[in-house]
Amino acid sequence: MSSGQRILGFESSCDETGVALVEVTGDAPPRLLAQALHSQISMHQAYGGVVPELASRDHVRRVLPLAREVLSQARLSLRDVDLIAYTQGPGLAGALLVGAGVAVSLAAALDVPALPIHHLEGHLLSPFLSIDPPEFPFVALLVSGGHTQLMRVDDVGSYEMLGETIDDAAGEAFDKSAKLLGLPYPGGPHLARMAEFGNPEAFALPRPLLHSGRPDFSFAGLKTAVLTQVKKIGDSPCEQTKADLAASTQAAIVEVLVKKSLLALKATGLKRLVVAGGVGANARLREQLNAACEKRSVRVHYPQLSLCTDNGAMIAMAAALRVQRGLTPPGEGGGFAVRPRWELGAA
Ligand code: KG4
Ligand code: ZN
Numbered sequence: 254m255s256s257g258q259r260i261l262g263f264e265s266s267c268d269e270t271g272v273a274l275v276e277v278t279g280d281a282p283p284r285l286l287a288q289a290l291h292s293q294i295s296m297h298q299a300y301g302g303v304v305p306e307l308a309s310r311d312h313v314r315r316v317l318p319l320a321r322e323v324l325s326q327a328r329l330s331l332r333d334v335d336l337i338a339y340t341q342g343p344g345l346a347g348a349l350l351v352g353a354g355v356a357v358s359l360a361a362a363l364d365v366p367a368l369p370i371h372h373l374e375g376h377l378l379s380p381f382l383s384i385d386p387p388e389f390p391f392v393a394l395l396v397s398g399g400h401t402q403l404m405r406v407d408d409v410g411s412y413e414m415l416g417e418t419i420d421d422a423a424g425e426a427f428d429k430s431a432k433l434l435g436l437p438y439p440g441g442p443h444l445a446r447m448a449e450f451g452n453p454e455a456f457a458l459p460r461p462l463l464h465s466g467r468p469d470f471s472f473a474g475l476k477t478a479v480l481t482q483v484k485k486i487g488d489s490p491c492e493q494t495k496a497d498l499a500a501s502t503q504a505a506i507v508e509v510l511v512k513k514s515l516l517a518l519k520a521t522g523l524k525r526l527v528v529a530g531g532v533g534a535n536a537r538l539r540e541q542l543n544a545a546c547e548k549r550s551v552r553v554h555y556p557q558l559s560l561c562t563d564n565g566a567m568i569a570m571a572a573a574l575r576v577q578r579g580l581t582p583p584g585e586g587g588g589f590a591v592r593p594r595w596e597l598g599a600a
Contacts, residue, residue, distance in 0.1 A: 258335040258576060259286070261323070261359075262569025263316065265352030266344025266372045267398070268293040268303045270315040271565030272323045274334075275573045283573035285382055287326035288566045289319040294439065301438050302428075309347035316355050323565075331363060338572030341369035342592030343399070349591035357589040368572045373400060373597045375567035376529040378409065379556035382570050387527050387554040392517045396510060396538075397530030398424035398439065403468045403517040404597070406527070409574045412598040415517045416468030423506055423532045426472035430479040430502045434495055444499045445535055451493070451500030456482055458505040460512075468517040475505055507538045511545055518551055527554045534561040 257278030264271035273288035293311050297303050324330060339356035342349055353369070360367035377393050380386055390407045392415070401418040421429070424441055431440020436447065458478050461471040479502055486494050514526060526546060532538065533555055546553045560566060 259329070259333055260336045260338055260368075260569045260572045260576065261320065261334045262338040262370070262565045262572055263320075263352040263356045264340045264372070264375065264563055264565045264568045265312040265316065265348050266340045266342070267348060267563060268297055268308050269563040270312050270319055270352075271563060271568070272316065272319040273565035273569040274323050274327050274329070275566070275569035277573040277576055280577065282381070282386065283570060283577070285566050285570070286329075287323045288564065289322040289326070290564050291315040291319060298437050301432060303345070305345045305347055308345055309351055312348055312351035316351060319565075320355075331359070334363060334365060336360075336366050336368060336572065336576065337363075338368045338370050338568050340372045340375065340568050341590070342372065342595040344372055344593060346591060346593040349593060350589065353589040353591050368575065370568050370571045370575075371595060371597050372563075372568075373397075373402075374412075375571045377404070377406065377412075377527065377597075378571045378574055379529050379560050379564075379567040380527050380554040381574060382560055382566055383554070383557055385554070387525055387552075390523055391525035391527050391554070392514065392521055392523050393527045393529060394510065394514050394517075394533075395530050396423045396528070396532035398422060398428065398441075400530065401470050401472070401510075402597075403513060405517075405521050405523070409571075409578055410580050414596075414598060415520065416470070416513065418470040418472060420471050420473035421476065423470070423472060423510060424530070426475050426506050427503075427532065429476045431499075433476070433479050433483045434499060439531075441532060441535070445503060445537070447496050448500040448503040448537070449496075451496030451498070453500040453504035455497035456501035458482075458501050460505050460509050463509055463512060466516075468513045468520070470509060470513060472506065472509075475502070503535070503537055507535065507541055510538060511541045514542065515545060515549070518549070524551050525554070526551055529556055529561070531562045534558050
């Protein structure tokens with residue numbers, strides 16, 4: 254039996270309940286011992302989006318069974334846990350409160366510390382769960398359902414915002430466009446699948462702020478442009494037309510993300526890019542980023558596909574990397590305060 258510290262991590266910020274156990278021993282890369290995840294997607298699908306109250310109630314139902322499952326996978330018990338990490342924000346307040354409440358109560362009962370973690374820090378550090386983790390410093394492109402940001406990352410806890418979206422997030426652009434195309438929630442992966450059969454040049458869609466010269470984003474106009482095209486193609490367009498519109502939408506989002514990432518790399522002079530968050534699973538984004546970065550001798554790191562979207566492993570891993578560096582928690586201690594709105598890098 255090793256003498257490492259074991260961290261049990263909880264994620265419940267939106268529509269996935271995630272629990273994971275990570276072990277950290279000295280300076281060695283932390284190891285993921287076990288993880289379990291429950292996605293609420295099928296429950297919310299009937300409503301076309303996340304229903305916060307239903308999300309909270311489902312987290313209540315899932316969180317403890319998932320924790321038991323993780324411990325049993327690792328053949329360990331609660332007494333083997335040295336620290337509990339949880340997502341403190343940003344996210345849905347009620348959903349966050351479930352994970353935070355369980356984590357802080359368990360920590361109190363076991364007499365171990367509870368470490369609040371920023372959800373985006375979890376995403377940002379999720380490539381450290383891969384066999385080929387990045388080295389610091391790097392540029393991070395965080396593309397999720399709620400955030401689109403480019404950051405300079407010098408170390409764990411040292412984040413400088415280079416640019417972000419002024420309105421919709423990239424994932425939101427995917428989801429809203431997909432909804433207009435009649436695809437189920439969350440639309441991103443559905444739109445991506447449909448786009449495989451379409452022509453990305455069939456529809457001329459806007460690339461907002463493409464030439465702003467700054468690493469900022471705006472996706473609200475794209476959704477409006479997609480709506481205009483949907484109205485034009487009428488009530489019963491053929492599958493090919495829908496696929497063409499999906500492909501054109503995806504191409505517009507991806508082109509902006511690639512161009513802005515290159516801009517941030519150029520501005521910082523860094524040669525490493527980390528892509529994290531749900532949209533990081535997008536195959537066209539990966540293809541185009543890989544091609545553009547290869548030309549410029551930039552290495553791109555992604556979390557493994559299953560860890561792009563929300564999960565407990567990234568929260569336990571972020572806590573492990575903080576523990577290794579002796580960093581104080583980024584969140585507010587005491588009680589179980591949650592921070593539904595919280596800028597990464599803010600105290
Ligand atoms: O990181 P995440 O699980 O949740 C947030 O923290 O928001 O990201 C979810 C987002 C959704 O908008 C979903 O549609 C998008 O990631 N997404 C994708 C793909 N897989 C997930 N978007 C485009 N292509 C995909 N393959
Ligand atoms: Zn997320």
